[in-house]
Amino acid sequence: MSKRKQSTIAALLEDKPKRGRPPRAVSRKNVYVALAESQKEEILLMAANFPRGLYRSDIPDMAVNLLATRLDVLRQSVADRNRDIPEGVTDLDSLYLLWDVPLPSYKEEAKWTSIRLSPQQAVQLGRAHGALNALFGANRSAVFSLSFALLQQFLSIDLAGKQYTSLSEVDDWVTRIYL
Numbered sequence: 300m301s302k303r304k305q306s307t308i309a310a311l312l313e314d315k316p317k318r319g320r321p322p323r324a325v326s327r328k329n330v331y332v333a334l335a336e337s338q339k340e341e342i343l344l345m346a347a348n349f350p351r352g353l354y355r356s357d358i359p360d361m362a363v364n365l366l367a368t369r370l371d372v373l374r375q376s377v378a379d380r381n382r383d384i385p386e387g388v389t390d391l392d393s394l395y396l397l398w399d400v401p402l403p404s405y406k407e408e409a410k411w412t413s414i415r416l417s418p419q420q421a422v423q424l425g426r427a428h429g430a431l432n433a434l435f436g437a438n439r440s441a442v443f444s445l446s447f448a449l450l451q452q453f454l455s456i457d458l459a460g461k462q463y464t465s466l467s468e469v470d471d472w473v474t475r476i477y478l
Contacts, residue, residue: 333409352464366446367423
């Protein structure tokens with residue numbers, strides 16, 4: 300058997316840099332949510348203030364991880380009862396008030412956009428959406444808006460002045476504070 304000789308064109312194409320997004324260790328999933336223009340601008344502003352090592356594409360992962368952690372803390376607080384949330388929380392706005400997050404403005408029109416989530420965060424968003432949809436009838440966009448509002452609060456209060464350079468460090472801070 301003779302070895303097949305590699306063609307010159309194949310060798311040239313092998314070294315050619317790929318166009319588009321750089322590959323990640325774990326591919327991300329597209330999730331469609333409706334966001335207001337002010338939320339999109341806030342994402343860009345937030346990403347501009349990130350230290351080296353964090354990117355705009357990490358914002359949805361951080362937001363969803365924070366929401367999942369906060370919902371787990373809520374479940375743990377009522378673990379001895381047959382409920383997932385405390386009795387006084389009757390709608391999604393009650394969660395905003397419980398967590399001292401400013402209520403969303405429903406005046407601005409939201410437009411559909413896609414966010415890219417890591418597989419674990421996509422599962423966490425699905426679980427949070429399932430729970431809050433069953434309890435309050437909240438859609439996925441409202442659940443993501445809640446998680447984004449929590450992230451804004453977290454970055455301005457809990458991570459203000461802290462040194463963080465990666466998504467895993469931010470996740471460690473979340474775990475250290477809330478769990």
